[in-house]
Amino acid sequence: MSWLVTGGAGYIGAHVVRALVDARIDPVVLDDLSSGLESFVPADVPFVRASILDRDAVLGALRDHGVTGVIHCAGYKYAGESVKHPLHTYEQNVDGTRVLLSAMAEAEVTGLVFSSSAGVYGTPSTAVVDEQTGTFPESPYGESKLIGEWLIRDQERATAGSEAPLKATSLRYFNVVGSSYEDIWDASPHNLLPKVFDRIVAGHSPVIAGTDYDTPDGTCVRDYVHVGDLAISHVAAARALDAGVGLEKVYNLGSGAGSSVRQIMEAIVAATGTDLPIEEGPRRPGDPASIVAKGELATRDLDWEMRHTIEEMVASAWASHPKA
Ligand SMILES: NC(=O)c1ccc[n+]([C@@H]2O[C@H](COP(=O)([O-])OP(=O)(O)OC[C@H]3O[C@@H](n4cnc5c(N)ncnc54)[C@H](O)[C@@H]3O)[C@@H](O)[C@H]2O)c1
Numbered sequence: 001m002s003w004l005v006t007g008g009a010g011y012i013g014a015h016v017v018r019a020l021v022d023a024r025i026d027p028v029v030l031d032d033l034s035s036g037l038e039s040f041v042p043a044d045v046p047f048v049r050a051s052i053l054d055r056d057a058v059l060g061a062l063r064d065h066g067v068t069g070v071i072h073c074a075g076y077k078y079a080g081e082s083v084k085h086p087l088h089t090y091e092q093n094v095d096g097t098r099v100l101l102s103a104m105a106e107a108e109v110t111g112l113v114f115s116s117s118a119g120v121y122g123t124p125s126t127a128v129v130d131e132q133t134g135t136f137p138e139s140p141y142g143e144s145k146l147i148g149e150w151l152i153r154d155q156e157r158a159t160a161g162s163e164a165p166l167k168a169t170s171l172r173y174f175n176v177v178g179s180s181y182e183d184i185w186d187a188s189p190h191n192l193l194p195k196v197f198d199r200i201v202a203g204h205s206p207v208i209a210g211t212d213y214d215t216p217d218g219t220c221v222r223d224y225v226h227v228g229d230l231a232i233s234h235v236a237a238a239r240a241l242d243a244g245v246g247l248e249k250v251y252n253l254g255s256g257a258g259s260s261v262r263q264i265m266e267a268i269v270a271a272t273g274t275d276l277p278i279e280e281g282p283r284r285p286g287d288p289a290s291i292v293a294k295g296e297l298a299t300r301d302l303d304w305e306m307r308h309t310i311e312e313m314v315a316s317a318w319a320s321h322p323k324a
Contacts, residue, residue: 002026003111003238004067006052006100007074008045009036011186012115012176012227016071017045018184019231025238028065030058031074040184052096055103062107069111069241071234072100075145078190079119082141093144094151101155101166108164111241112152113234116170116250118223118291120146129293131172131250138286153249169237169247171302173230174254174293178313179320180228186317192261193314196268197321205276206265210283213290219261221290223254226308226316236303247301254293259310267314 003020007013008029013036020027021042029041032051041047046065050057052074061067075093076082082089097114104112119142120135137143149170159166177193179185186194196206211218230253240247265278298304308316 001242002028002065002067004028004030004061004065004070006030006070006072007036007115009033009038009040009047010073011184011188012173012230013071013073014040014184015180015227015231016073016234017041018181019228019235020238021045023235023239025235028061028067030061035187037187052100053091055099058100058103059107062103062109067107067109069113069238070100070104070109071113071238072097073115075115077117077141077188079139079141080190082139082144086140089140089144093141094147097148097151101151104166105155105159105164110164110167111238112166112168113237113241114148114152114168114170116149116172117142117145118172118174118293120149120172121291123288124291127290127292128256129252129254129291131248131252131297149250167241169241170250171233171237171298172250172252172293174223174225174252174291176227176230177224178226178228178308178316180231180316182320185320185322192264193268193317194321196265197272197318200268200272200274200276201323203276205279206268207279207281208261208265209281210287211280212283215260215289217260217262220287221258221260221292223258223292224264224310224313225253225255225306226313229305229307233298233302233304236301240301248297251298251302252293252295253298253304254295255306256292256294256296258290258292263310264314267311268318270311271315271318
């Protein structure tokens, strides 16, 4: 039993690869290293350096390694940047998923776990998001993830009853933080923790953007989850699909509670030991006060659990963050 992890040299994919190894499922990585690092992939895991847009390379990887399912983490993940580069975002996230599905159909690979995003919800109308909450993405990134889900749904319908029916599920992630290994980190220049860590390393105070929101401490509330917990649920999804267990089309991997930006900043100050004071600045335009998601369906089906406190998430992210 072997599973292909696209984007397996990235922050989340590399955690998924190691969780598969721990679960005695053989991973194969396909990654073009556009943002990932080959050093994140264990030396004894087969690594194919290629783009998911290269159909022959994907087909070759599926066939050469006897792959039964794919965890599709490869993607362009920057919502803000996607507004400036919509064509690139759609190429990577929509065309890339279409090419992958086409190669999977030809190789008769039927299991698929898709890295989707909270970005599909846009600014939710309810305080706590569940899987029934309406999807109104507000960036090409969120749109491209939603289209990815639709492509997968449609291909499942089209192949139902065939000799190789696709069986898929999409996992919508919220704010993924932390690290289970000191040699894997979130290299994103746009995500909150690496950005604040880099500011502190450069001698600049962390800044809270907006302290007058309608939330318990006045700062924005977001749903932070630990990447290691997320990886465990991918393994559970892969196992279920291999065993023919029916899964929901979509799961939110959310904590149900959320943490405020002030709590995060305080955890960052504690983890880094910095003497720099936390500064307070104005709101950023377009930041909703609170986005929190329930993870009940994932808890029921995918071994989803919050195994880490916010302090542990931040401390583990700092431990792995390059300080140079
Ligand atoms: N990090 C988050 O908080 C978050 C939240 C929601 C959804 N996601 C989604 O999870 C997935 C993984 O995110 P991440 O944080 O690990 O990002 P990342 O940038 O660290 O990893 C993405 C990986 O995909 C690879 N890749 C990109 N385009 C490729 C292509 N065309 N062909 C082959 N490989 C390609 C990159 O080199 C990288 O290794 C992404 O699809 C992202 O949209 C992430």
